[in-house]
Amino acid sequence: MPEQLDFRFRLPLGNFLLDAAGSIPNHGVSALFGRSGCGKTSLLRCIAGLEPAAEGYLALGEECWHDSRNGHCVPAHERGIGYVFQEGMLFPHLSVRDNLCFGHHRTPQHLRFSDFDQVVELLALAHLLQRNPAQLSGGEKQRVAIGRALLNHPRLLLMDEPMAALDRGHKKEILPYLERLHGASPVPIIYVTHDLDELSRIADHLLLVEKGTILAAGPLNDMLSRIDLPIARDEDAGSLFDARIIRHDEAYHLSTLEFAGGELIVGWIDRPVGEAVRIRIQAKDISLALEPPGPSSILNILPATVQEMAAHGRGRMVVRLDLGGAPLLARITRKSQARLDLQPGMQVYAQIKSVALSL
Numbered sequence: 054m055p056e057q058l059d060f061r062f063r064l065p066l067g068n069f070l071l072d073a074a075g076s077i078p079n080h081g082v083s084a085l086f087g088r089s090g091c092g093k094t095s096l097l098r099c100i101a102g103l104e105p106a107a108e109g110y111l112a113l114g115e116e117c118w119h120d121s122r123n124g125h126c127v128p129a130h131e132r133g134i135g136y137v138f139q140e141g142m143l144f145p146h147l148s149v150r151d152n153l154c155f156g157h158h159r160t161p162q163h164l165r166f167s168d169f170d171q172v173v174e175l176l177a178l179a180h181l182l183q184r185n186p187a188q189l190s191g192g193e194k195q196r197v198a199i200g201r202a203l204l205n206h207p208r209l210l211l212m213d214e215p216m217a218a219l220d221r222g223h224k225k226e227i228l229p230y231l232e233r234l235h236g237a238s239p240v241p242i243i244y245v246t247h248d249l250d251e252l253s254r255i256a257d258h259l260l261l262v263e264k265g266t267i268l269a270a271g272p273l274n275d276m277l278s279r280i281d282l283p284i285a286r287d288e289d290a291g292s293l294f295d296a297r298i299i300r301h302d303e304a305y306h307l308s309t310l311e312f313a314g315g316e317l318i319v320g321w322i323d324r325p326v327g328e329a330v331r332i333r334i335q336a337k338d339i340s341l342a343l344e345p346p347g348p349s350s351i352l353n354i355l356p357a358t359v360q361e362m363a364a365h366g367r368g369r370m371v372v373r374l375d376l377g378g379a380p381l382l383a384r385i386t387r388k389s390q391a392r393l394d395l396q397p398g399m400q401v402y403a404q405i406k407s408v409a410l411s412l
Contacts, residue, residue, distance in 0.1 A: 058209065058241070062099045062109035071095050071107075071265040081257035082235055082242045084273070086249075086284075092265040093245045097211055100243065101136055102129035113208065135207030135240075137198050139217045143186040149197050150182040156205030172200045175237055176230050191219045192226035199230070203238070210242045216251065231255050249289045253277070253333050278380035280363045280371045285382060290371070291335035292381045298326050307352075310408075314376025318352040319408045336371060338406040339383035343393055345402055353405035357381065359397050362390065374403055 058077035063070065071092045077083045085093040099107045102118065105126045111119035118127045143152050153169065173179050176196045186194060195215050202210055215231070216224045232254055234242060246252050252259070252273070259276040261268045261284060269282055274293045277284065284290060296312035301321065308322040310332065322330065346354060357374040365371045370390045374381040381403060395401070 058100070058111070058113050060096075060100060060109065060111045062096065062104075062107045062111070064095060064099060064104055064107040064109075066092055066095055066265060069265050071099075073262070073265060073267045074109075075260055075267045075270050077241060077243060077260075078258050079241055082238075082244050082255055083258040083260060084252050084256035085243060085245045085260050085262055086252050086256075087247060087262035089247055091262045093247070093262050094213055095265075096262065097213055097243060097245055100209075101134055101211055102127060102132050133206075133208040135202030135205050135210040137195070137202050137210070137212040137215050139214050140194075143189075143194060143197055143201070145186050147185075148182065149178065149184050149186070149189070152186070152197055153178070153182075153200050153204050155201060169204065172203050175233055176200045190223060190226070192223035195219070195227050196230055199234070207240055210238065210240055212242060212244045214245050214247070216246075216248075228254065249284075249287055253291075253293055254331075275380075278373060278382055280361060280365075280373050280382065285336075285363075285371050286365045288337070289335060290382060290384070291333050291338075292379075294332050294334070294379060296330050296332050298322055298324060298328050298330060300326060312379060314357075314379035314381065315355050317405070317408055333409045334381065334405060335407070335409070336382040336384040339374075339381065339385075340404045340406070341372070341383055341385060341389070341393065341395070342402045342404060343399075346404065349404070351404045351406060353408065355403050355405065357401055357403045359395055359399045359401060361397055362395065374401070376403065 057079045061074040063072050073092065073096050085096060087093055095104065098104045100111060108121045109119065117125060118132055119125065144155065176199060178196060178200055181189065181193060189197065216227060219227065235255055244255060256273050259273045260270045261276065261282060263283065269276065276282065278292050279285060294312040296310040298308055299311045300309045306321040307318050310317045310319060310330065355376055357376050360373045360375050362370055362372045364387065368387050370385050370387050372383045372385060372395065374383060383403060
């Protein structure tokens with residue numbers, strides 16, 4: 054099992070200072086998330102060893118990669134890091150196969166953890182192996198870049214907004230393959246993004262970056278449900294849940310999911326009963342009632358308890374609810390809060406208008 058990554062960096066960045074400290078778990082996908090220009094990519098470059106002048110400290114487990122106090126800095130090429138840039142940056146004179154094999158053949162057999170055929174299957178690259186990069190779409194180039202990084206057999210994989218340069222169609226093309234990495238990568242991944250939907254579909258752990266600092270960090274589900282963080286003020290703010298398909302209704306083309314907060318009826322999911330899925334419920338798609346509503350077109354109405362509330366913007370409130378131990382955010386108007394006289398501890402009914410399948 055890879056070791057945890059611990060870091061602390063200070064680096065002047067134009068009009069502000071990168072002053073960030075934290076830890077990256079030794080598994081899954083950890084996202085550096087924040088607005089453009091907040092320092093995410095600069096922090097990633099520090100971790101990669103591309104900013105040797107940065108003050109601070111970086112260690113993977115017991116192995117120190119950077120310690121400015123004694124002038125110690127392991128060169129980038131000696132850290133065993135895979136790096137996927139915003140642009141694929143493939144070798145234009147090599148075929149897809151040769152791009153993929155570039156690092157694979159240079160890695161000693163005992164250090165290899167990914168099989169060539171497995172990576173090709175994971176990223177659906179078999180039909181592209183004989184092509185040159187100039188013959189690939191933007192999404193295909195990024196899939197090859199990811200495959201090449203994995204076949205370098207890194208100890209840590211860094212991905213710097215790999216979909217930022219893609220149009221909407223190519224983003225839709227590559228996203229399922231990025232989702233597969235969520236559970237398939239044998240090494241920890243650090244993923245930079247400012248896209249909340251992308252974050253929700255790919256990440257397990259979140260480090261929230263703001264003006265060069267780590268504002269907060271923790272498991273993704275917990276972080277998205279905190280109303281004290283600016284992420285809760287985002288127009289697309291919401292909550293994530295791990296769920297399981299428990300039945301299908303062929304007559305109405307619906308599926309029923311079981312999660313910590315109860316059951317949800319959603320549009321048909323073309324996956325077998327028993328399969329795990331990740332779902333996302335946006336705060337703006339929740340309305341609240343004090344009494345069980347009568348007949349309604351809304352299929353999902355669940356009992357909940359008000360935990361806390363905060364004013365977010367002019368005339369708006371974000372309410373954190375407890376659904377049997379599962380946190381859920383709801384966005385309502387301040388007038389609605391006053392009309393219902395909502396207070397922490399009150400029992401309410403959450404009317405869920407829409408549920409999005411994230412994974």
